[in-house]
Amino acid sequence: MDNNNRIIENMANPHELESMFRKEPEAFKKSFSDAWEQYPESQVLAAWYERLHFKETANTEKASLLQKDFLSMGLLAILAGISSRVIFHFTEQQIIAPINLVFGILPFIAAYFVSNNTPKKNVLYTLASLFLISGVYLNMLPLEHKDSVILAYIHLPIFLWVVLGLAFTGNEYGKGRTRLAYLKFNGEFCILYASMAISGMLLTVLTMQLFRFVGMDISEFYFKNVVLFGAAALAIVATYLISRNLKLSKHIAPYIARIFSPLVLTTLLVYLVTVIWVGKNPFLDRNFLLSFNGILLSVLAVTIFSITESGTDEKKNISDYINFALIVLALIIDSVALSAIVFRLSSYGITPNRVAVLGVNLLIWANLIWIMLSYMRFLQNKTGPSTIQDAVTTYLPVYGLWAAFVTFTFPLVFN
Template sequence: MTVDELQPDPHEGLEAQIAQWRRYVRRREAISAADVDEMEDHLRERIDELSAAGLDDEESFLVAVKRMGSLDAVSQEFAREHSDRLWKQLVLVSSSPAGSTRTSRELAVMLVVAMAAGLATKAGLQLLSATSFALNAALIVLPFVAGYLGWKRRLSGPAIAVTAAIFVVPAIAINVYPFDAGGSTMIIAALHTPVVAWGAVGLVYVGGRWRSQDRRMDFVRFSGELAIYFTLLALGGGVLLGLLATVFGLAEVPSGVIESVMADWLLPLAVPGALVVAGWLVEAKQNVVENIAPVLTKVFTPLTLMMLVACLVALIRAGSLVEADRTLLIVMDAILLLVLCLLLYSISARDPLAPPQFFDGLLVAVLVAALAVDAVAMTAMASRIAEFGASPNKVVALGLNVLLLVQLAWSAVLGGGFCAGRRPFAQLCGWQTRFLPAYLIWAGFVVLVVPPVFGFA
């Protein structure tokens, strides 16, 4: 992450308007993500031309959108220019079955990828030890999610190469490093490898255009919606498996057979497959989750605030910060990560042009409470390092807390400024997207550098 990326964007208002236009266009299922990218390129070209003619950002945006015509007109124009595209038939010939053909093709590809992810997981469980599989689990499953998204976005060769490198380099490292069995560095690597792998998925999702703030925020939204869908699939799958086990039990099938089938086949195939299916659902049904997201943020924001206050009281009552229970500090980190996820998802679900509202102020209160918890937790970690010396766990935890402190602190400043009417919402949104790569860099550092520094212990 460069210094330039951290500087405020003078065109943040324009970027917010383009982001809103992009979300509106993407609700049309007849228009793929790649088509939206091309349409946005045309829109930006028109805006640049109008800006060069002397119009300001807002005027340029409004005129450019007006000149592009209605959404249907733009769709028909794209269809005429891409006569070999299947979606042309969907737009120009409403009675054509091309739309269902395209959907069926995407469904078929998704099912094949989901099955492949399940079979790869099954093979990994059979060929690898439990420890090796735990280290490689994310690197076995997530490439299939990336592969499906890459197929959807017709990823370019250079983007494919970079994505493959992000998967391959940590895979080589964690399988070559001579970790001590059950050592701290091995556990740390196992926890951070999924973060690196998810960063590779993000690179694919944005179509290789990682420097675009709009694409990064789209990926944040995708991640939150995927978590929702995956949770729903897991709950539904759990109910089905429970009913299946009950039926088998009533049919007097031996319990050992039931457990063997579920542990050896159903779960290894279903869990990674469900992740691919969840990604497909997010891509196909974005407008459904867009209605859920604002409700979820309004429910969990006040609950999170109450939880943070309770955690702060627990930390203070813990007594000496040096003697604070390590498990309590780990839980504090998990809660701070939850606050970060809530912040990102709240921002991604919000209309960037809407005025400040009550829940915006409540989110700022959550950030302030999180900062207080983070400050106490960091003090405890620094005190433990000074008293007992450095260890992989302490260094990694302290580094993560520093990142969280920086992001949450400046988010609180920007959020407070927005609620007071002194800053545009685009600044708060832009800060999140510019800072996100720091977590990917940190996770890569933890996986590749921390283990050898601490002797793989």
């Protein structure tokens, strides 16, 4: 009696079928098709059919999905590269401002997010409208180096970054966990993009040197047509790799956060002691006040990166105390900066730069207070780490609103 007949004979004997499969799995699979053709109505054989073919079907579906994602990534990367090159051409002709280069990258990253997680129509319309309005408004501004226009240029990418977050979160834009995922994506994106950019720079240096050996200087051509295209396309590639759960960036990000937090804390403490020692005064020294604000933004970025990479572990460790110390230090820096800005406003009058710096410092001060209080409750075992993450994610739209306010109103108010 051949193996096919044994399968049919033992359709009512699951133990024997399992034994046959384990002894000779390949022979079982080959002969199963004949039995399935003769008895397609058998529930037992139907269950075995799914068992034998499910993995193959799943892999086929997964492969087709990966292929679709890869093709969409490739198309968007090419479009981003071409768009950036075209925009750069017009900036060279001084027809449009260089800040327009953000429209060669961010809309295509948003398109990739939307293609992988299609949101509702109202979200799609909002995204398209915000990008369109921003682009039109930006190019209506005069190409002048006025403070209000420069502030609009600086704040526009911040506003578009929040808009990009809407594309990432999709229909779940109101949920803290999706906003936290967006912040994590940004940290992993920076790590991965920087790694690939360094490789690109090495390739550029090698290419330049090779052509110099034959007496050709291709630096200008290479920058305009290869480096610029590659830098824009690489942003889409990095987005694709992170969305595919690339383990490199996900595994390295928490370690970078743990390493950089104590280093930043130590460096800042030494710096502040040195500043006090040499008698630098942010109330009178404008450049020092600007550097103070730069330090504040850096500390805030490092702190948020550390919080987003800390996970949901209820156990406290040394990283939590370092993060808390960083927040307190940032709050001290921000309080000093706020005092200096108010002093300069009252002494020297209102300017768009002073109003913009005052506004962003007030926003950061309020955010730091919220994060600090949440951290205090966590360290006192009154809440979990989710409250700290909520203090970070819930506040994100506020920065977007302020950036939009500066971008769209300052050039009109301070004209």
